Amino acid sequence: MVNLNSIPPKDGRDYYLAIGLEGSANKLGVGIIKHPVLERHTDSDLSHECDVQILSNIRDTYVTPPGEGFLPRDTARHHRNWVVRVIRKALSEANITDPTKIDVICFTRGPGMGAPLHSVVIAARTLSLMWDVPLVGVNHCVGHIEMGREITKAKNPVVLYVSGGNTQVIAYSEKRYRIFGETLDIAIGNCLDRFARTLKIPNTPSPGYNIEQLANKCKNKEKLVSLPYTVKGMDLSMSGILQYIDTLAKDLFKKNLKNKLLFDSKTGEQLVTVEDLCYSLQENLFAMLVEITERAMAHVNSNQVLIVGGVGCNVRLQEMMAQMCKDRSNGQVHATDDRFCIDNGVMIAQAGLLEYRMGQFVRDLSETVVTQKFRTDEVYIAWRE
Amino acid sequence: MSGFEQLLKLNNCKEVREMTELTLAYGIPQFQKFTVHIQKYNNVTNSPELRSKLAELPFAYIDSKTVVSIEQLSSAVYKAVLESEYNRMRTRNLHSECILSLSPSSNIGDALKTFGLKEDSTDLIVIKITENNKGESFDGNAFVKGDLVAISNEEFASSADIETIKAVCIH
Amino acid sequence: MSAEIIAVIADVLTESIPLTPISQGAEAVVFTSPVHPYLPSSVKHDGNKLYILKYRPEKKYRHPDIDKALTKHRTLGESKLLAKLRLIDGLNVPKLIGCDPYHGCIWLEFLGEDLPDGHGFSNLKNFLWMNAKDPYSDLVKETLIKVGKQIGLMHWNDYCHGDLTTSNIVLVRGGEEWVPYLIDFGLGSISMLVEDKGVDLYVLERAIISTHSSFSDKYNMWILEGFKEVFESNGKVGLKKYKDLTKRFEEVRLRGRKRSMIG
Numbered sequence: 001m002v003n004l005n006s007i008p009p010k011d012g013r014d015y016y017l018a019i020g021l022e023g024s025a026n027k028l029g030v031g032i033i034k035h036p037v038l039e040r041h042t043d044s045d046l047s048h049e050c051d052v053q054i055l056s057n058i059r060d061t062y063v064t065p066p067g068e069g070f071l072p073r074d075t076a077r078h079h080r081n082w083v084v085r086v087i088r089k090a091l092s093e094a095n096i097t098d099p100t101k102i103d104v105i106c107f108t109r110g111p112g113m114g115a116p117l118h119s120v121v122i123a124a125r126t127l128s129l130m131w132d133v134p135l136v137g138v139n140h141c142v143g144h145i146e147m148g149r150e151i152t153k154a155k156n157p158v159v160l161y162v163s164g165g166n167t168q169v170i171a172y173s174e175k176r177y178r179i180f181g182e183t184l185d186i187a188i189g190n191c192l193d194r195f196a197r198t199l200k201i202p203n204t205p206s207p208g209y210n211i212e213q214l215a216n217k218c219k220n221k222e223k224l225v226s227l228p229y230t231v232k233g234m235d236l237s238m239s240g241i242l243q244y245i246d247t248l249a250k251d252l253f254k255k256n257l258k259n260k261l262l263f264d265s266k267t268g269e270q271l272v273t274v275e276d277l278c279y280s281l282q283e284n285l286f287a288m289l290v291e292i293t294e295r296a297m298a299h300v301n302s303n304q305v306l307i308v309g310g311v312g313c314n315v316r317l318q319e320m321m322a323q324m325c326k327d328r329s330n331g332q333v334h335a336t337d338d339r340f341c342i343d344n345g346v347m348i349a350q351a352g353l354l355e356y357r358m359g360q361f362v363r364d365l366s367e368t369v370v371t372q373k374f375r376t377d378e379v380y381i382a383w384r385e
Numbered sequence: 386m387s388g389f390e391q392l393l394k395l396n397n398c399k400e401v402r403e404m405t406e407l408t409l410a411y412g413i414p415q416f417q418k419f420t421v422h423i424q425k426y427n428n429v430t431n432s433p434e435l436r437s438k439l440a441e442l443p444f445a446y447i448d449s450k451t452v453v454s455i456e457q458l459s460s461a462v463y464k465a466v467l468e469s470e471y472n473r474m475r476t477r478n479l480h481s482e483c484i485l486s487l488s489p490s491s492n493i494g495d496a497l498k499t500f501g502l503k504e505d506s507t508d509l510i511v512i513k514i515t516e517n518n519k520g521e522s523f524d525g526n527a528f529v530k531g532d533l534v535a536i537s538n539e540e541f542a543s544s545a546d547i548e549t550i551k552a553v554c555i556h
Numbered sequence: 557m558s559a560e561i562i563a564v565i566a567d568v569l570t571e572s573i574p575l576t577p578i579s580q581g582a583e584a585v586v587f588t589s590p591v592h593p594y595l596p597s598s599v600k601h602d603g604n605k606l607y608i609l610k611y612r613p614e615k616k617y618r619h620p621d622i623d624k625a626l627t628k629h630r631t632l633g634e635s636k637l638l639a640k641l642r643l644i645d646g647l648n649v650p651k652l653i654g655c656d657p658y659h660g661c662i663w664l665e666f667l668g669e670d671l672p673d674g675h676g677f678s679n680l681k682n683f684l685w686m687n688a689k690d691p692y693s694d695l696v697k698e699t700l701i702k703v704g705k706q707i708g709l710m711h712w713n714d715y716c717h718g719d720l721t722t723s724n725i726v727l728v729r730g731g732e733e734w735v736p737y738l739i740d741f742g743l744g745s746i747s748m749l750v751e752d753k754g755v756d757l758y759v760l761e762r763a764i765i766s767t768h769s770s771f772s773d774k775y776n777m778w779i780l781e782g783f784k785e786v787f788e789s790n791g792k793v794g795l796k797k798y799k800d801l802t803k804r805f806e807e808v809r810l811r812g813r814k815r816s817m818i819g
Binding site: 409411413414415417421455456459460462463464467471472536537538555 | 568569570572573591593594595596597598599643653654656658659
């Protein structure tokens, strides 16, 4: 059993306060949360039932024009320019006038893009010194998982973590979130983003969302554009699919009549639309994701799935996952909405506060170095049984 | 008179009755609308004649050198029926499809050359597949001049050329 | 197990083929049947014989086009792999009886038996549990060395299993001894990569540790002993391969299956 109450809140209060700073990719997020001190947490395995209260959840996204991705340098500049304003807004929305009362400052230690991570950790260190509040470095993936568990109350789910930079199937075992399957090359979000770029699909609100909307408009759902299906055991690979569909998209734009998949060889009539491509890409990629998730579920004998990460907002992915779970006995699928699916500060605060309550926090600033590579299974999950 | 009718005349009723007794007839559980009939003839004398009329004769004639067991033969029949029911046949009819299914390669010419009837074949196996609901039946007459023998694994093994089979099927 | 899934395949095979479900994985359901899919009933030998049907049901979550193509591809792939493995001298895998790629069916010979005193089916897992009272007996040792030989033989021929657990090794009684058979090649492949083989060994080691932790050191040692024998019998080339393989195996063990992720 685990004791989550070993470190009491500041000033003898009956609740903890934590602020989380996230900036591993193009989203800058600051969130403030409150955990009440609960008797049941002294000796239990209930880290997914903290009765979290979200005091504020502010986010600012660095959006690039259609056809362009976000570069580390520019993203880092965006985060630097906005971090103070976003923190101020989060504090005022949470009605916190004296930030020195906060128990812990949580920041993303990785994985992610180096430069943006770096700009945010500098802000976190500054706050820590200014307010004299301890720091906790959080693994971004663990942040997603803990927030998902808290919101959905899923006790021990198989986690599908799908975002711009990550694609992993994770299951908890012996104090670690272990990776059962993952991408061997690019992440699913990355694949969708780059595809959107080729098709000049707008980046607002996000490329993935726009692909989903276009896919919904596909009129010819019976006929799928056949794409490579590249599940390799527990893992998957997506670079080949991207390359293949990118070529198709380019031929479509250039009206390359020689491509018989896209144009009728006699009449030159266009057979496939942008919507069809979006639909086929989604169907193909998501089928792969659901398949490796099902494998992991069979492996660990679990019937719960939790989908986290930006791509987890996709309704079609949730639908497919739900169908898979339905066909397994008593399967359940849990997903969160875009407030928590998309990178945010609250999730960093949630995972960071759990770690803090177990007595793990930064004792020396040298421990706050951020890292681009930070595997989910490197984190010791002290707060679970 | 066509070659088919000519051959038909050659056989009288008494012989036919014997033929039925020596024919192995069975059903495939998954495809109950078919009945499979298998015969084996030794000391066949009219192989060249049969060969010249292959297109008209609704049978699969197989050189028994290339078949070592009932399992080998019945698995090819199963595959042929499976393809015809769920996919599409690559040859003209179910009987030639059986010969193709014996072959590990998908080359029809090669399959017929290896497993089919040859000019100098003396022992051969006949497959006839009938569809029950079409009222089809088999009277045992496959127009082969030779000694009809009872079907058994031992009989198949005795006329099989293991080296040929190995060379074709295992590479 | 979903009754709907069973109904679908029972309908395809008709009532003339009775099915008894025995296990369900992520991808396939396994049945036994007393009926051979095509052998004439008049020539069928002993009446008590059972056959295995491995069935990949339709996955409704994915597009029908994807589902059909995958089911066909994987059913054929696994059948071809089994057929090739069967030709390797000394390697024990179940005999392929038939394959219906359009419905995702593979027919195999039934292997193994029920162990005495309710110890369950004769896979390696249950066998080791059964012998837990005398865990280091000669019988256990010899059996595990033979298991190692099977894996060595498979790897030496550049095949990988992909999901080598103690339940995927079935023991068939041969007089006083037990003869190990490798089953379920659903994730199997032809592979020249040491990585895949290292992972195979690692997965089995983990499986032994998690189910028989108190005796796992010796057990794994014996398996490796049999594994090594195969490579040693192949001279210099074999030894070189064995060294590369065990080196990678240790690397896999240190990092825990996955290579370091980038990004």
